[in-house]
Amino acid sequence: MHMMIQERILSDYSREMRDTYLGAVPHTLFTALVWLISAYWADAFSPSQAMVLFIAGGTFTFPGGELIRKIMSTPTTLSKENTLPHLFMLLAFTIPLSYPLIYLVCRSNMNLFFPSFTILVGAHYLPFVFGYKMKSFALLSVVLVGLGTFVSVEYPNSFSLAGYATGSILLFFAALHFLLIKKQLI
Secondary structure, three states, X not given: OHHHHHHHHHHHHHHHHHHHHHXXXXXXXXXXXXXXXXXXXXXXXXXXXHHHHHHHHHHOHHHHHHHHHHHOOOOXXXXXXXXXXXXXXXXXXXXXXXXXXXXXXXXXXXXXXXXXXXHHHHHHHOOHHHHHOOOHHHHHHHHHHHHHXXXXXXXXXXXXXXXXXXXXXXXXXXXXXXXXXXXXXX
């Protein structure tokens, strides 16, 4: 009985997260734009500049997503007892804490920058299944890890391919999650 009550409370907290953050739609949209703009920048100007742009843009994922959320007029429905935002804050720090790993990978081949980040971001999305109670994040995770691995093995000399592909996949999942949240098909 006690376990059922805890599961219900956790489910309610996940629902609050979905309602407040629209299943991460605004933040995923912002992230997709960072990927696409950075990939374009690499082709139009310089891969080194694109790396800096990507890191700088990624630094503002939460504030950028919050700006989009405000534009969408999404209400905040989080209760003070809901500690899931703490989980997501810790998850956010997994990305910059992995920069040394990305650096080590890219030392031998700078073209592995986007594929490495694709794998990292894919793994980063897996705990979202728990926080949002949305199984689609498991699919997103697997697709991104697979994409990053595939591009790094099959196209190791393409700098921007994984950037464009990842940005496009993130746009697709932002749209999918928006539809799922709006219809509450979770």
